[in-house]
Amino acid sequence: MVRALRQESGLTQEMLADRVGITKNQLQLIEAGRSASGNQGVAPSNPRMTTVFGIADAFDLSVEQLMAESRL
Numbered sequence: 001m002v003r004a005l006r007q008e009s010g011l012t013q014e015m016l017a018d019r020v021g022i023t024k025n026q027l028q029l030i031e032a033g034r035s036a037s038g039n040q041g042v043a044p045s046n047p048r049m050t051t052v053f054g055i056a057d058a059f060d061l062s063v064e065q066l067m068a069e070s071r072l
Contacts (some may be wrong), residue, residue, distance in 0.1 A: 001070040003031040005059050020054035030055075 006016050017027040026047075033045045047055075056066040 001066075002027075002055060005069070006031075009059065011058075016055075016058055019058045020051060022051055022054070026051070 002016075006013070009016075011019075013024050013027050013031075017024045020027070030045050030047055030051070052063055052066065056063045059066070061069070
């Protein structure tokens with residue numbers, strides 16, 4: 001969902017990550033639905049609330065709208 005919003009907005013991963021205050025790698029993991037875990041398993045993405053607020057703000061959405069769009 002974040003990837004689709006980003007692409008519709010004409011933003012690169014670098015641009016969105018900069019607006020949100022995270023690294024490009026963190027954004028890639030969020031878009032892929034994975035988390036950066038030190039173990040061999042793949043864990044689901046679980047971004048911090050500040051990151052969720054930042055993503056919503058970057059798209060001029062409320063967190064509720066972002067969650068609804070993401071079907072969370």
